[in-house]
Amino acid sequence: MNVVIIGASGYSGAELASLVVKHPNLTLTGCYVSEGSLDKKKLLSDLYPEHLGLLDLPLLPLSESAFHDIQIGADYVCLCTDHKVSVDLAPRFLAMSKKVFDLSGGYRLASNDDYVTYYGFEHKHPELLNKAAYGLAEWNGDAIAEAQLVAVAGCYPTAALNALKPLQQAGLLSEQRIIINAVSGVTGAGRKASVGTHFCEVSLAPYGLFNHRHGPEIEQHLGHQVLFTPHLGNFPRGILETIYVQLKPNVTSVQVNQAYQVLANEPLIRLLGDKIPSIKGVTKQPYVDIGWQQQGQQLIVIAAIDNLLKGAAGQALQCINLSMNLDHTTGLKGAF
Ligand SMILES: NC(=O)C1=CN([C@@H]2O[C@H](COP(=O)(O)OP(=O)(O)OC[C@H]3O[C@@H](n4cnc5c(N)ncnc54)[C@H](OP(=O)(O)O)[C@@H]3O)[C@@H](O)[C@H]2O)C=CC1
Numbered sequence: 001m002n003v004v005i006i007g008a009s010g011y012s013g014a015e016l017a018s019l020v021v022k023h024p025n026l027t028l029t030g031c032y033v034s035e036g037s038l039d040k041k042k043l044l045s046d047l048y049p050e051h052l053g054l055l056d057l058p059l060l061p062l063s064e065s066a067f068h069d070i071q072i073g074a075d076y077v078c079l080c081t082d083h084k085v086s087v088d089l090a091p092r093f094l095a096m097s098k099k100v101f102d103l104s105g106g107y108r109l110a111s112n113d114d115y116v117t118y119y120g121f122e123h124k125h126p127e128l129l130n131k132a133a134y135g136l137a138e139w140n141g142d143a144i145a146e147a148q149l150v151a152v153a154g155c156y157p158t159a160a161l162n163a164l165k166p167l168q169q170a171g172l173l174s175e176q177r178i179i180i181n182a183v184s185g186v187t188g189a190g191r192k193a194s195v196g197t198h199f200c201e202v203s204l205a206p207y208g209l210f211n212h213r214h215g216p217e218i219e220q221h222l223g224h225q226v227l228f229t230p231h232l233g234n235f236p237r238g239i240l241e242t243i244y245v246q247l248k249p250n251v252t253s254v255q256v257n258q259a260y261q262v263l264a265n266e267p268l269i270r271l272l273g274d275k276i277p278s279i280k281g282v283t284k285q286p287y288v289d290i291g292w293q294q295q296g297q298q299l300i301v302i303a304a305i306d307n308l309l310k311g312a313a314g315q316a317l318q319c320i321n322l323s324m325n326l327d328h329t330t331g332l333k334g335a336f
């Protein structure tokens with residue numbers, strides 16, 4: 001299959017490019033940036049010298065002639081662009097009968113009202129929202145394989161949902177709101193310069209209190225209320241979430257351990273039991289690591305991912321694998 005990446009100069013786009021070129025069943029046929037991009041015509045490896053020799057590919061402006069080239073030459077289009085840009089671009093590629101994998105949040109929520117409330121814009125194509133498959137690979141494989149538009153799950157929600165859905169599915173959660181405290185490395189904020197992500201400014205601080213868009217994304221796909229608070233930490237990549245769960249009365253540790261067995265055969269999930277996941281354990285790795293400890297009815301679950309891999313490019317490639325009926329791990333295990 002021929003793949004093009006729109007937004008290839010960004011952190012998630014470049015990560016995806018590095019995976020696609022090593023994938024045995026995929027060919028990377030184009031790397032695109034905006035028409036007015038300062039990076040157009042540069043090589044991807046000029047921006048990411050660690051990929052010298054691997055990604056010596058030009059960054060092409062997404063002009064009208066580029067759309068024509070993509071129509072002729074691509075099977076899969078990966079949108080590694082801002083939410084609003086993805087909302088605009090996806091219908092154009094869908095109309096060309098391409099399969100679209102959108103790494104943004106542009107098609108993850110259920111209704112236009114959610115976009116107004118949590119993203120601050122009216123959705124221009126609400127008719128597509130119920131056609132997009134939610135790209136949470138371990139939980140929605142059949143829909144991902146079938147759909148023409150895949151809304152790859154958000155980074156924080158990928159960690160939270162894999163940590164919590166086993167408990168929800170087993171009926172072990174009490175009614176109480178689940179508290180999720182999450183810390184992300186700075187690549188989570190993208191490559192563009194901003195004061196908030198400046199080297200001298202970042203230490204460790206929460207943001208988005210009560211209104212981060214990943215709160216409703218987690219609630220929508222978990223079916224349970226959460227209080228989600230992200231933090232920005234002074235490390236480049238990785239997400240660690242500490243999740244406080246009140247279990248129903250009399251739920252035992254045996255039941256909790258049993259609930260997590262639903263993920264035991266998933267090759268990109270590592271169940272650590274009472275061992276504690278860390279950023280170090282997942283950096284540049286395609287896995288979600290999940291650990292948990294219980295005291296009475298209080299359960300603390302820890303989940304860790306690399307935001308650019310399982311939180312973005314890795315999961316996008318996993319969704320592509322599902323579409324091609326390949327093993328989840330093709331091009332992922334041992335690729336780093
Ligand atoms: N970083 C992360 O950890 C994660 C990111 N995501 C999502 O993935 C998407 C990309 O994120 P990230 O890689 O961090 O972002 P970056 O800011 O690092 O990259 C954005 C890319 O989009 C390009 N771009 C901007 N405008 C356009 C346009 N109109 N047409 C074509 N290309 C354009 C940029 O290049 P230029 O401006 O030069 O044109 C750049 O290549 C976002 O929606 C983000 O929410 C999802 C999960 C995790």
Ligand SMILES: CC(=O)N[C@@H](CCC(=O)OP(=O)(O)O)C(=O)O
Binds near residue numbers: 105154184188230232
């Ligand atoms: C550290 C940081 O700023 N992280 C981003 C989330 C990462 C991301 O790009 O969000 P999606 O997964 O929804 O695409 C944020 O909080 O907006």
